[in-house]
Each structure stands twice: as C-alpha cells, then as structure tokens.
Amino acid sequence: MVLGFAALASVLAWSDAQNDFRFSILGDRTGEAQPGVYESVWRDLNQFHPDFVINVGDTIQGGQDATAESEWRALRPIWDRYRIPLYFTPGNHDIWSPESRKIYEKQTGRRAFYSFDYQHAHFTVLDNSETENLSDQQMTFLDHDLATHQDRDPKFVFFHKPFWLIPVKFQSGAFPFHQLVKKYGVRYVVSGHGHQFMRSLLDGIVYIEAGSSGGHLRGERRFEDGWFFGLTYARVKGSNTALVMKEVDAPPAKGRIYFSDTTLDSTWNFR
Numbered sequence: 025m026v027l028g029f030a031a032l033a034s035v036l037a038w039s040d041a042q043n044d045f046r047f048s049i050l051g052d053r054t055g056e057a058q059p060g061v062y063e064s065v066w067r068d069l070n071q072f073h074p075d076f077v078i079n080v081g082d083t084i085q086g087g088q089d090a091t092a093e094s095e096w097r098a099l100r101p102i103w104d105r106y107r108i109p110l111y112f113t114p115g116n117h118d119i120w121s122p123e124s125r126k127i128y129e130k131q132t133g134r135r136a137f138y139s140f141d142y143q144h145a146h147f148t149v150l151d152n153s154e155t156e157n158l159s160d161q162q163m164t165f166l167d168h169d170l171a172t173h174q175d176r177d178p179k180f181v182f183f184h185k186p187f188w189l190i191p192v193k194f195q196s197g198a199f200p201f202h203q204l205v206k207k208y209g210v211r212y213v214v215s216g217h218g219h220q221f222m223r224s225l226l227d228g229i230v231y232i233e234a235g236s237s238g239g240h241l242r243g244e245r246r247f248e249d250g251w252f253f254g255l256t257y258a259r260v261k262g263s264n265t266a267l268v269m270k271e272v273d274a275p276p277a278k279g280r281i282y283f284s285d286t287t288l289d290s291t292w293n294f295r
Contacts, residue, residue: 042262043143043178048074049256051234052082052216054117061253062238063102064272070106072257076142077108080216080234081115081153081184089123096131111140111149115184115216119153137162139169145260146176150183157187158201166201170208177263178211186215186233192224205229211265218242221250221269221282232256235269247271247280 048069053062069077084095103110112118112132119125119136129135136151148169150162158166162183170179191199197206205213206227213231219242221235236253243251254271269282 043145043260044262045075045143045145046072046257046259047142048072048077049214049234049258050077050079051221051237051255052080052115052117052219052239053237054082054085054239056240057085057238058240058253061236061272065237065253065255066102066106068270068272069255069257070108074108074257076111078111078147078149078182079113079237080182080214081113082117082216082239083112083115084117086117086120086124089121089127092124092127093131096127111147113149113182113184113216114151114153116153119151137165139173141173141176143260144176146173146179148179148181150181152183152185152187156185158183163200163204167204170204170210174208177209178260178265179209180212180214181205181210182214184215185217186231188213188215188231189218189222189233192226192231195226197227202226202229219251221252221254230267232267247282252280 050065050069083099084092086092086095112128112134114128114136119128125136136153137149139146139148141147148166150158150166152158152162166181173179188199188201191197191202197203206229210229213229214234215232216234218233219236219239220233222233224231234256235250237255238253241251241253243249245251252271254269257268257270259266266283271280
C-alpha cells in the first residue's frame, strides 16, 4: 500500500510485548554517492527515533587502500551528530583487499560477519563482499549461529549481494541458503547492492533488496518501480514485524511510503 506521510498517525498495538523496539535499515550509500542524499536519509530516520540502525553495505566508495580510512573518518560527523547505534554490513565498496578488510573492522568495531540479539529478536550479518554467493565459511557460521539461537523470534539475516534474486523470483527454494534459513525459521533476508527496492516472499520468508540511501539510481527514478532514494523503518512487537519503505522528503521527491508485511490495519507514529 502506498500512502502519504500524513497518514502515519497512531502506534501499532500488538499484545505480545516480548519484543517492543524499532530500527531503521539503510541501503547503499555508494557507489557513486549522490550529493546530500545520505544526509537527508539520516535527518529523516532521526524522526523515527530508532533504537538502532543497520545498513546493507557500501558505506564508502572505496577501491583504494590508501584512502579508505580517510573515507570512513569523513562520515563520522554524521553518525556522531545523531548518536544512534549503528550496525554495518560489508559491501564490495567497503572490502576489496586484505588491507581494506582490516580498516573496515577497525572502523566499524566488529568483524565483517557477526550476530547480535536485540530483546528476543536475533540478527545475523554475513560477508559476501568479495564473493557473489556465501562461502562455505559463511554458511557454516550461519548454520551454527541460527542453531544456537533457535528460540529467538523474529530472526533477520543481512548480507550485501542478493544472489537469491533469480531463484526467489521464480519461486524456487532449491538452493542451500534458502533451505537453511527455512529450517531455522528466519523471517527476513535483507540485501542491497542493486540500489532498487524489491520484495519477494518464498515459504514464508520475506526477501528484500533495500533501495538506495545515496548510491546512484541505475534506472529511471520511479517510486512504483523501486527506483527512489530512501530507507526502511521497522517496528517489532512480539513476534510481529511491520516494515515501511520511505522515500526521503527532499525535493524533488514526495516522501512517499510503501507499507510491507504488517498484518494490522494500523498506521504508524514516527515521533
């Protein structure tokens, strides 16, 4: 459903309070970061007062070991201004060499793949920055991580390159990653890389390619086709999750909103 921002008025009311938090998902800032967009995205998400922010990779333009650290430092004033906890996912613009991997882990304060709990939910961040699919190491880590956190709900998995696009589009779950996340009850798989918002559903798992949060649009700018600058708001209550994809308000955009995956006829309160 596409609605205007003014329609977001009341708080979602789920009865199960085991989880009660909100977070924001940022798409790629690069490649070819568009001036001012990433800053507009942060101003917008600050209105939502998220408990934390998680991105899908491609934070810096990268490609040169010698300038990587200075690129990371140049973004610090934005993050320091809002002081919202920020979890990173590595993209191919963030890690491309052994040295860039060291810089990435130093600047983000975490390994390139890791997991964390928030209340009763679980988040797994994987690394396919230098591969198209997930390596055997990443699949082994994911299997162990999900097995260890079977009681957590909902579960989210993040990685940069959406190798799942074609099989999921054709509703084929016959690939090892899908079988694994299905086995452990993962609810959402979130990637980036393509700069286009897309959503697919397979065996109860929502697959999302996050739209651009600053990286250039590779198609004509059309909200209805997923080519827009924006971010995703997520609200988790109990085992339920509502996702809202929002276009940034900055001209010439209209700040349009796409509701996804909420079973309730409620609207949102971002204040």
